[in-house]
Amino acid sequence: MKNIALRPTKGNKIANRQAISKTLLELGRKNRDLLVLTSDSRGSASMVNFGEELPEQIVEVGIAEQNIVGIASGLAHSGKKPFVASPACFLSMRSIEQIKVDVAYSQTNVKLIGISGGVSYGALGMSHHSVQDLAVTRAIPGLDVMMPADRHEAKKMIEALVDYERPVYVRIGRNPVEDSYLSEDYEFEIGKAVTMNEGNDITIIAAGETVRVALDTADVLMSEGISCRVINMHTIKPLDEKAIIKAAKETGRIITIEEHSVYGGLGSAVSEVISQNYPVPVKILGIPDEPAITGNSKEVFNYYGLSVNNVSNLAKQMIDN
DSSP, X not given: OOBSOXXXXXXXXXXXXXXXXXXXXXXXXXXXXXXXXXXXXXXXXXXXXXHHHOGGGEEEOOSOHHHHHHHHHHHHHTTOEEEEEEEHHHHTTTTXXXXXXXXXXXXXXXXXXXXXXXXXXXXXOTTXXXXXXXXXXXXXXXXXXXXXXXXXXXXXXXHXXXXXXXXXXXXOOSSBOOOSSXXXXXXXXXXXXXXXXXXXXXXXXXXXXXXXXXXXXXXXXXXXXOOEEEEEOOEEESOOHHHHXXXXXXXXXXXXXXXXXXXXXXXXXXXXXXXXXXXXXXXXXXXXXXXXXXXXXHHHHHHTTOSHXXXXXXXXXXXXX
16 A cells, blocks of 8 residues: 555644745745735744845735735736735635736736635634635636645645746645645645545545645554545645546545535535546535634534544445445
């Protein structure tokens, strides 16, 4: 059984935003056209060091999310490579018209980084949770949508995006993330899913911080004699349809896990592919049609069944049926 990630030691305390900030600083030193734009979010985006070392390459717009997208679009038209770092809940909702028209429709080379996405703002509740952003952004023509699983993938994703000429929305969380990869020694390709663990009995497809949940679930299932494939769908759009269809044909059952509403996100994208190409049972795990409870990410994940125990039980039920 092939597995490229089983399993990094638990306890990593590095947030994806820190990995992205460090990578942008390294790249910004070499490329004066690389710019970072923040909306009173320099601290929460971990861009303080970037601003201190490269003050001429950072633009502070203030709490004006619609303006920040328009300004980034103008800078891109001027030949710059702008990376917008703003809270996902506001960037994907307050600025959606500017993203649709100024960025996607105009095909400007703007990279939108939605920070503190999902439920990582915790106790601030529905106004600050961002669990509809994938549904909204992936429906916009010309806009790619991505989510890194950990610090290693966050770094490789940003490195790939610097010279990627399409507009992109990247969603990351706020808190430290357990590693899913042992190292950066793997091939990252935009639009190409990564099979983290081979298996033949069932497939779990995850993205972002739920990838580690999927990997840990595969470990539990393996200890019980169940062969579980794990696919990291780091690019929600363009979706790796071949990997999904292959998994459906070879394992016959699919579970999706996401820090997002069960409507319009990863599960919906996977189901669209399955239903039109090779129908098999699919279970979508995510946030139901209600305001997510308040609490830290782990508490919210456990409450809604985005946990190793719940996913492994669901997998066994699907196999038994």
